[in-house]
Amino acid sequence: MSDLHVRAKALDAEDELALKRREFVLDDTVYLDGNSLGALPAHVPDRVADVITRQWGRLRIRSWDESGWWTAPERVGDRIAPLVGAAPGQIVVGDSTSVNVFKALVAAVRLARGDGGGGEADAGRDEIIVDATTFPTDGYIAQSAARLTGCRLTPLTPAEVPAALSPRTAAVLLNHADYRTGRLHDLPGLTAAVHAAGALAVWDLCHTAGALPVGLDEHGVDLAVGCTYKYLNGGPGSPAYIYVREELQDRFDSPLPGWNSHAEPFGMRPEFEAAEGALRGRVGTPDILSMLALEAALDVWDGVSVDAVRAKSLALTDFFLRCVEAYVPQGLVESLTPAAHAERGSQVALRCEGAGDVMKRLIERGVVGDFRAPDVLRFGFTPLYVSFVDAERAARVLAEILEP
Amino acid sequence: MSDLHVRAKALDAEDELALKRREFVLDDTVYLDGNSLGALPAHVPDRVADVITRQWGRLRIRSWDESGWWTAPERVGDRIAPLVGAAPGQIVVGDSTSVNVFKALVAAVRLARGDGGGGEADAGRDEIIVDATTFPTDGYIAQSAARLTGCRLTPLTPAEVPAALSPRTAAVLLNHADYRTGRLHDLPGLTAAVHAAGALAVWDLCHTAGALPVGLDEHGVDLAVGCTYKYLNGGPGSPAYIYVREELQDRFDSPLPGWNSHAEPFGMRPEFEAAEGALRGRVGTPDILSMLALEAALDVWDGVSVDAVRAKSLALTDFFLRCVEAYVPQGLVESLTPAAHAERGSQVALRCEGAGDVMKRLIERGVVGDFRAPDVLRFGFTPLYVSFVDAERAARVLAEILEP
Numbered sequence: 001m002s003d004l005h006v007r008a009k010a011l012d013a014e015d016e017l018a019l020k021r022r023e024f025v026l027d028d029t030v031y032l033d034g035n036s037l038g039a040l041p042a043h044v045p046d047r048v049a050d051v052i053t054r055q056w057g058r059l060r061i062r063s064w065d066e067s068g069w070w071t072a073p074e075r076v077g078d079r080i081a082p083l084v085g086a087a088p089g090q091i092v093v094g095d096s097t098s099v100n101v102f103k104a105l106v107a108a109v110r111l112a113r114g115d116g117g118g119g120e121a122d123a124g125r126d127e128i129i130v131d132a133t134t135f136p137t138d139g140y141i142a143q144s145a146a147r148l149t150g151c152r153l154t155p156l157t158p159a160e161v162p163a164a165l166s167p168r169t170a171a172v173l174l175n176h177a178d179y180r181t182g183r184l185h186d187l188p189g190l191t192a193a194v195h196a197a198g199a200l201a202v203w204d205l206c207h208t209a210g211a212l213p214v215g216l217d218e219h220g221v222d223l224a225v226g227c228t229y230k231y232l233n234g235g236p237g238s239p240a241y242i243y244v245r246e247e248l249q250d251r252f253d254s255p256l257p258g259w260n261s262h263a264e265p266f267g268m269r270p271e272f273e274a275a276e277g278a279l280r281g282r283v284g285t286p287d288i289l290s291m292l293a294l295e296a297a298l299d300v301w302d303g304v305s306v307d308a309v310r311a312k313s314l315a316l317t318d319f320f321l322r323c324v325e326a327y328v329p330q331g332l333v334e335s336l337t338p339a340a341h342a343e344r345g346s347q348v349a350l351r352c353e354g355a356g357d358v359m360k361r362l363i364e365r366g367v368v369g370d371f372r373a374p375d376v377l378r379f380g381f382t383p384l385y386v387s388f389v390d391a392e393r394a395a396r397v398l399a400e401i402l403e404p
Numbered sequence: 405m406s407d408l409h410v411r412a413k414a415l416d417a418e419d420e421l422a423l424k425r426r427e428f429v430l431d432d433t434v435y436l437d438g439n440s441l442g443a444l445p446a447h448v449p450d451r452v453a454d455v456i457t458r459q460w461g462r463l464r465i466r467s468w469d470e471s472g473w474w475t476a477p478e479r480v481g482d483r484i485a486p487l488v489g490a491a492p493g494q495i496v497v498g499d500s501t502s503v504n505v506f507k508a509l510v511a512a513v514r515l516a517r518g519d520g521g522g523g524e525a526d527a528g529r530d531e532i533i534v535d536a537t538t539f540p541t542d543g544y545i546a547q548s549a550a551r552l553t554g555c556r557l558t559p560l561t562p563a564e565v566p567a568a569l570s571p572r573t574a575a576v577l578l579n580h581a582d583y584r585t586g587r588l589h590d591l592p593g594l595t596a597a598v599h600a601a602g603a604l605a606v607w608d609l610c611h612t613a614g615a616l617p618v619g620l621d622e623h624g625v626d627l628a629v630g631c632t633y634k635y636l637n638g639g640p641g642s643p644a645y646i647y648v649r650e651e652l653q654d655r656f657d658s659p660l661p662g663w664n665s666h667a668e669p670f671g672m673r674p675e676f677e678a679a680e681g682a683l684r685g686r687v688g689t690p691d692i693l694s695m696l697a698l699e700a701a702l703d704v705w706d707g708v709s710v711d712a713v714r715a716k717s718l719a720l721t722d723f724f725l726r727c728v729e730a731y732v733p734q735g736l737v738e739s740l741t742p743a744a745h746a747e748r749g750s751q752v753a754l755r756c757e758g759a760g761d762v763m764k765r766l767i768e769r770g771v772v773g774d775f776r777a778p779d780v781l782r783f784g785f786t787p788l789y790v791s792f793v794d795a796e797r798a799a800r801v802l803a804e805i806l807e808p
Contacts, residue, residue, distance in 0.1 A: 096688025
């Protein structure tokens with residue numbers, strides 16, 4: 001038994017989150033793809049069965065009131081809120097991340113222009129800056145939002161943003177962590193820079209919510225979106241969320257004003273009148289099965305401190321990098337993930353020749369990460385269920401594959 | 405036993421769809437709210453349990469390929485296609501009806517303008533006509549689509565549309581059936597009129613798909629949307645769909661170009677390049693639990709002819725109206741639903757004093773319809789599981805409540 005394996009066992013023995021692993025359905029696989037699809041919390045199947053069999057099957061239409069279906073988007077939003085540093089009443093769940101990026105960006109441009117109605121074309125602020133290293137969907141949607149609001153789109157790396165901000169900048173869309181490299185961006189500093197230029201900061205939290213403290217309220221973020229199927233374990237394609245800062249809610253002017261965001265949804269009135277608060281982020285009928293699966297999945301967070309999650313995440317990625325360095329001959333892989341804790345999310349990205357094939361072989365040997373073209377191996381570390389022994393084994397199997 | 409009750413039993417005995425009822429979870433309730441939330445098909449809970457426990461829980465990320473998650477939007481779309489008269493390859497499932505209305509209307513305006521890129525503001529067609537009697541969300545979303553594309557919005561009743569069409573009309577959004585009165589609109593005639601004016605016809609099928617033949621291909625409809633939780637029994641808030649006519653697909657320019665509508669989604673390329681075909685209607689990561697519940701629910705349509713469904717629907721609503729006329733003293737209720745079959749959907753709307761209170765008492769007595777402000781009782785007749793005995797009982801209980 002190697003020294004590092006012994007060390008891994010010792011770290012697991014000290015891990016205050018170790019017992020959380022039992023709340024998930026896991027097997028002998030080392031599952032390092034929770035940054036793509038979180039594992040199944042063990043109690044979710046029974047909860048969903050109840051939603052289907054009793055709430056839908058027996059109560060049917062009555063469940064919109066009696067089972068709390070109607071208010072699920074804001075109720076589940078309030079369950080996510082403490083995980084991203086938000087007070088209640090600022091998050092609603094629903095739609096995909098892409099759709100929420102669209103709502104947030106168009107609304108941000110309107111807010112930056114002080115625009116309550118039409119006439120955008122004359123307004124002075126006509127630029128959206130988008131993180132050029134972003135997950136591509138954010139860039140595509142930003143392009144569409146720019147086109148529909150008469151803005152130009154400027155793709156920049158996050159580091160380039162502060163110098164590029166100007167009185168013409170309306171909104172800046174940034175990823176909290178780079179989906180490829182795992183680099184964590186400076187949310188407080190970039191948000192402050194955006195505000196100093198009079199623009200609005202929109203953050204995509206897909207790769208950080210549930211993995212580290214975000215501090216939306218504390219850092220004055222204007223709008224934020226995120227998915228719930230990565231570190232929040234909500235299930236495949238579970239609904240995303242949008243955060244609308246309390247002070248902005250009464251001027252939040254959604255480009256998708258569905259009946260669920262109306263002040264009186266069942267009034268069935270021909271004129272739109274926006275609801276109060278974060279409800280303005282709702283659109284159509286909420287997707288109940290997926291939303292209540294997510295609500296059940298969030299139970300695993302009861303009693304968990306995000307600071308403890310962050311501490312374990314950094315310890316795990318540090319330890320994995322140490323094992324890789326010890327096991328893998330020099331030059332075969334190169335870490336794209338910053339060594340500095342302040343710049344690291346909860347994944348490790350290794351550049352490697354033939355990465356696609358290497359990942360296939362890792363998966364065959366029970367180590368599941370994923371491949372991102374052209375040459376990146378991604379390993380996500382979900383502190384609620386990944387152990388130090390997992391990290392050591394992953395590095396060991398990787399070394400065996402690279403140098404058989 | 406009344407004559408009508410005897411007649412109801414005879415009609416049930418002759419009903420070729422009668423056995424379908426056994427495929428649903430039902431009880432002693434007369435459930436006439438399937439036009440709001442369809443009943444649970446009995447096999448759905450086991451299918452969803454498999455999706456959660458095996459596909460998500462055990463296969464995890466591998467299910468995107470191995471369990472067919474990735475292709476579910478188009479696969480489930482092709483299951484809906486024959487129910488609305490569409491050849492395969494023209495429907496994708498995902499997002500809410502409201503979001504799909506937005507995609508369809510903005511894309512329709514762009515198609516009408518022959519607009520491949522920006523510069524909408526100079527284009528000649530600058531009007532969207534919307535059904536003024538529509539479910540309100542369609543009107544709110546149409547208002548937003550108009551604002552973002554520089555169009556004016558003209559709300560008209562469907563009957564007023566032909567005379568109002570002009571060379572400035574870009575798109576017309578119509579409901580196939582009026583959600584309040586149950587009136588069926590003339591889809592072939594109105595579509596032809598819209599086309600004659602050079603505009604595009606967008607139809608909302610929420611209240612007709614699964615209840616009667618729609619004939620999207622046959623009648624040359626350009627774009628259509630619909631929900632799946634009414635007559636398609638997909639479950640609460642199950643994902644909606646969008647139909648993009650084959651000839652328009654290569655020019656369909658979505659305002660929500662998420663990564664799922666990219667020609668190479670996993671290429672993660674910064675520039676957007678639209679996929680071929682109906683995939684352009686996809687946006688973000690599909691909502692798998694809800695989508696696969698819907699896919700399972702669609703199994704009840706195996707071997708069912710939509711013509712048979714329509715015949716039973718008309719027989720049921722005819723019979724219900726006959727029972728109401730026989731049981732309820734004259735003047736206490738007034739049918740808002742057209743007597744002519746060609747103008748009737750699959751629901752009956754009765755105007756009635758104190759309708760909200762009357763519906764409460766109906767529900768207490770086991771007859772579940774719904775109330776629409778200010779004075780409408782709605783009764784939806786789902787031919788797959790509503791019987792003639794149900795219809796007779798509903799009318800009888802209504803009479804007992806109105807004249808105790």
